[in-house]
Amino acid sequence: MKKSGKREFGEVFYGRHGTPTTFALQDTVARVEGGWRSFAFSSGKAAILAALMGFLVSGDHLLMVDSAYGPSRELAKGLLKRFGVTHTLYDPLIGAGIEELMQPNTRVVFTESPGSITFEMQDMPAIAKVAHKAGATVITDNTWASPLLCDPFSLGADVSVQAGTKYIVGHSDAMLGMVTVNEKSYEPVKQAFEDLGASPGPDDCYLGLRGMRTLSVRLERQGKTGLKLARWLAKRPEVARVLHPALPDDPGYKIWRRDFKGASGLFGVVLNPVSEKAVAALLDGFELFGMGYSWGGYESLAIPTYPHKIRETSEWDPAFPCLRFHAGLEHPDDLIADLEKGFERLNKAKPRKAKKRG
Numbered sequence: 011m012k013k014s015g016k017r018e019f020g021e022v023f024y025g026r027h028g029t030p031t032t033f034a035l036q037d038t039v040a041r042v043e044g045g046w047r048s049f050a051f052s053s054g055k056a057a058i059l060a061a062l063m064g065f066l067v068s069g070d071h072l073l074m075v076d077s078a079y080g081p082s083r084e085l086a087k088g089l090l091k092r093f094g095v096t097h098t099l100y101d102p103l104i105g106a107g108i109e110e111l112m113q114p115n116t117r118v119v120f121t122e123s124p125g126s127i128t129f130e131m132q133d134m135p136a137i138a139k140v141a142h143k144a145g146a147t148v149i150t151d152n153t154w155a156s157p158l159l160c161d162p163f164s165l166g167a168d169v170s171v172q173a174g175t176k177y178i179v180g181h182s183d184a185m186l187g188m189v190t191v192n193e194k195s196y197e198p199v200k201q202a203f204e205d206l207g208a209s210p211g212p213d214d215c216y217l218g219l220r221g222m223r224t225l226s227v228r229l230e231r232q233g234k235t236g237l238k239l240a241r242w243l244a245k246r247p248e249v250a251r252v253l254h255p256a257l258p259d260d261p262g263y264k265i266w267r268r269d270f271k272g273a274s275g276l277f278g279v280v281l282n283p284v285s286e287k288a289v290a291a292l293l294d295g296f297e298l299f300g301m302g303y304s305w306g307g308y309e310s311l312a313i314p315t316y317p318h319k320i321r322e323t324s325e326w327d328p329a330f331p332c333l334r335f336h337a338g339l340e341h342p343d344d345l346i347a348d349l350e351k352g353f354e355r356l357n358k359a360k361p362r363k364a365k366k367r368g
């Protein structure tokens with residue numbers, strides 16, 4: 011403790027504010043992601059809340075991307091609203107056009123790129139330029155890229171959130187959140203970190219730290235497998251569109267090439283119109299793809315998604331069922347064989363066309 015009574019960052023003082031294991035994880039993530047310092051939380055959701063609470067007070071306005079992880083949007087619509095913060099959901103493709111949505115009291119612009127479920131890429135530098143001109147803080151959810159594949163600070167973010175539960179932990183066996191900051195955003199986030207008390211235990215921090223040691227090899231494999239599956243799926247007659255920013259014909263490809271160092275293993279698929287029963291036949295019979303919401307672990311996952319029920323700034327036709335895939339560490343050929351059998355089940359479950367009478 012210094013004479014002033016002010017605690018140094020990384021000083022052992024009280025377990026909730028961090029142990030040596032917490033500090034080792036925080037330092038590692040901050041360095042790898044390109045930020046100044048990092049704070050560890052007990053979940054990604056707690057990290058998102060802390061980042062928002064650090065910068066918003068009653069009477070402020072928040073610009074939240076419409077393609078944000080559902081519970082981030084729910085914070086804007088629920089808890090933050092109750093505490094007097096207003097918000098506007100904006101189209102992820104808005105770019106510099108966000109200027110028109112800025113209000114005199116807009117204090118935070120929240121981005122997530124690619125977007126949850128629908129995978130739109132955001133022009134972060136264009137958005138950050140507008141936000142900073144107005145004195146607003148840019149917070150981004152960088153979980154898709156992990157701390158390794160995108161340096162959000164070089165793109166203009168002030169604060170980056172990671173659901174460490176996903177790629178950082180990497181084995182679906184612990185929950186963790188990280189908020190990494192630039193120097194000027196340090197104090198407000200530190201205050202929110204201490205106020206919330208949503209600290210992870212040292213064992214979970216240890217698992218996060220261990221995950222950081224193998225992140226690069228896992229991501230390389232999962233990114234490659236994801237792209238292989240995405241390319242295979244794009245050729246299937248049952249598939250209308252694959253939502254993956256690293257595919258050259260994806261609308262977000264140029265931004266992804268410019269801003270990211272690689273792809274992780276999470277992407278979306280839009281099927282051609284088919285019954286719910288047929289989609290269930292596809293998903294329910296997989297041998298390797300599990301059905302789970304929390305991705306970023308070693309196993310492959312497939313779930314149905316419902317953007318038409320959630321999106322407010324873009325139209326999604328409910329006749330075209332949507333899925334989200336996560337590529338795990340299994341052999342890609344085994345995954346493709348599993349998918350192939352899945353499409354056989356889907357086609358069998360389709361209602362047969364009535365034969366014309368001769």
Ligand SMILES: Cc1ncc(COP(=O)(O)O)c(C=O)c1O
Nearest residue numbers: 053054055079151153173175186
């Ligand atoms: C993009 C994104 N951000 C944040 C979270 C929240 O993370 P956690 O499950 O650790 O609360 C998730 C979880 O699915 C997510 O997908």
